[in-house]
Amino acid sequence: MKVRDALRAAQLYYLQDLTMEAIAREMHTSRSSVSRLISHARDTGLVSISVHSPLAARSQIEERLAERFGITVHIVPTTSHIGEAERLDRTALSAARILSEHVDSSMTVGIAWGSTLSAIARHLPTKRTHDTHVVQMNGAANGHTFGVPYAGEILSRFGAAWSASVHHFPVPALFDEAATKEAMWRERSVRAVLQMQRRVGLFVFGLGSPRAAVPSHVYSGDYFDQRDLALIEQEGVVGDCATMFYRIDGSSDIPSLNLRSSGPDLDDVRRIPRRFCVMSGLSKIDALQGALAAGLITDLVLEETVARRLMSLSRVSPRAVQTSPKPSSTRARSASIAG
Amino acid sequence: MKVRDALRAAQLYYLQDLTMEAIAREMHTSRSSVSRLISHARDTGLVSISVHSPLAARSQIEERLAERFGITVHIVPTTSHIGEAERLDRTALSAARILSEHVDSSMTVGIAWGSTLSAIARHLPTKRTHDTHVVQMNGAANGHTFGVPYAGEILSRFGAAWSASVHHFPVPALFDEAATKEAMWRERSVRAVLQMQRRVGLFVFGLGSPRAAVPSHVYSGDYFDQRDLALIEQEGVVGDCATMFYRIDGSSDIPSLNLRSSGPDLDDVRRIPRRFCVMSGLSKIDALQGALAAGLITDLVLEETVARRLMSLSRVSPRAVQTSPKPSSTRARSASIAG
DNA sequence: AAGTTCTCTGCACAAACGTGCAGAATGGTG
DNA sequence: CACCATTCTGCACGTTTGTGCAGAGAACTT
Secondary structure: OHHHHHHHHHHHHHHOOOOHHHHHHHHOOOHHHHHHHHHHHHHOOOEEEEEOOOHHHOOHHHHHHHHHHOOEEEEEOOOOOOOHHHHHHHHHHHHHHHHHHHOOOOOEEEEOOOHHHHHHHHHOOOOOOOOOEEEEOOOOEOOOOOOHHHHHHHHHHHHHHHOOEEEOOOOEOEOOOHHHHHHHHOOHHHHHHHHHHHOOOEEEEOOEOOOOOOOOOHHHHHOOOHHHHHHHHHOOEEEEEOOEEEEOOOOOOOHHHHOOEOOOOHHHHHOOOEEEEEEOOHHHHHHHHHHHHOOOOOEEEEEHHHHHHHHHHHHHOOOOOOOOOOHHHHHOOOOOOOO | OHHHHHHHHHHHHHHOOOOHHHHHHHHOOOHHHHHHHHHHHHHOOOEEEEEOOOHHHOOHHHHHHHHHHOOEEEEEOOOOOOOHHHHHHHHHHHHHHHHHHHOOOOOEEEEOOOHHHHHHHHHOOOOOOOOOEEEEOOOOEOOOOOOHHHHHHHHHHHHHHHOOEEEOOOOEOEOOOHHHHHHHHOOHHHHHHHHHHHOOOEEEEOOEOOOOOOOOHHHOOOOOOHHHHHHHHHOOEEEEEOOEEEEOOOOOOOHHHHOOEOOOOHHHHHHOOEEEEEEOOHHHHHHHHHHHHOOOOOEEEEEHHHHHHHHHHHHHOOOOOOOOOOHHHHHOOOOOOOO
């Protein structure tokens, strides 16, 4: 039986420090088979490797962010010598591993979609859980497609990694008419998903940004038409969380857009116990500031270059993060950003 | 700062799957330094690697033992082609790693001493905890020495690994006179240790056995004199747990010995929430049976060859483990062994 | 039974890794 | 400042590990 062999090989390798050669002799097989068994043990989650940062070793950046916003921050080390794409990939890889430490049986996990989530999904290690549910938090349909294959791919990878049941949400990301959304929200099929969303204990999301240097395809016309893009500009939107738009000060009273959004109301988001945000890419920094100001985040996986920029902004720009006036607000779940 | 570098290297290596070469380039150092940084990260507990056996992959042996005695069993894979010494060493290495998953801050851990504990102590990985206490459960003094260096070495390794404070217990393993023990037990210095022992939430011990093929030095005359050894023989003692003696049926009403023992009363042991026993060496199998019958164990790290033997005994020998008559006793903390 | 497809094995090679060693850097100490 | 002791570095080498490939084997089809 393969699982058993893989387990035994992994025990001998990781718990008893034998070399693969020695394990091969004990298990009467070739060294290469042992190598593959051990890989398999890692791939299937028999072995889990985690890296803890002792408080003593936390970088100043992590500490200051954590203190100011009362959130847990994981900074993903990167260099500026590599491209945005690779930075996203490495951030997603780290995030996937950190995330899997937080998932457990009988959990309901909400998932947004987008390039960040897609990258995370590609790197998810498997973890054996039961009675776990994965639910899509916002629609992915647009003018061209219902987006089922795309969002579905992401969802099903999460489902496969955790042997969870998945709940799709095949509605438009942003409805054309608010009334249509309201009508749909009364449908039983939709209400079932909404109810599932209300049980979410862990919400995983990236941030969308209309101001990204290379605007993501979400903001480039596939999802939003001219009228929408104009509204986004007018209203001073700096980002979105599951298609729910906000400004840099964290406000989201933008009925012209948000009443048509398929995503969860930000008040509902803030009620989710754990809100796990993964963020890479310097040009989306406004979106991050807005999300922090809105108190959307409890756990943040942040690419190092972005973290540095964020810290430097907090010192110089009046429109950016500022030192909290009262040190007693350490544990606050939200904090003011705008000057 | 070294810790910081080690952490960064470990993150890049384990969370982002870069090669050491790539990490070296990013960190502007040589590959060999990176190799050493990562080793250091492992050694200091920045990285933790654990192997989980999914229920599906549990061996029949583990399952049956777990079910019959209501305990958690970890079987350490070994072969019969290697000597007892190496088997003990490998068992201890596995045990040390499993043990460190159970230790945490603000815990009081009781420690016995002996060749098993010594081997575990040599292999303990470090784990950052605070407010942890390690307390010696039984004395190690004998006719020649107070045993402070020996037991102290073990204790201090545990202390160092977990940055815990250690509490020595420099009394004879087995008093010559019961009255002396009683008198000592009224001393404030001793009572402080006894009180510490009462707070123990995790007790780590091996098993002593007078019937071992190569009798451990504990039973070979250094600790017990002729009179004691005769009593051990007479009373049908098969083993001891922290110098407290028991028979194969788990009974320990042996006043001639146990009233003089410095170890904790077995009733007190059974009150400790987690009782972590590490066991290697076929010839001590009687001691294991007695300890199981006495309900001394909640978590057992067991060398595979011993586990196999135990299972075969349970089928053939009337003096050995038998199938529990009522299947409802699954969760019982103790079970009858003798026929 | 022959064919097809898929998985598994061991080999051989290349890539990645650990470590003894000698010299450089660092940090006290007289 | 010079001295020693300790720690850190990179190199070079040997060991350990990963993987493409071709053949063996299993499972399923026709």
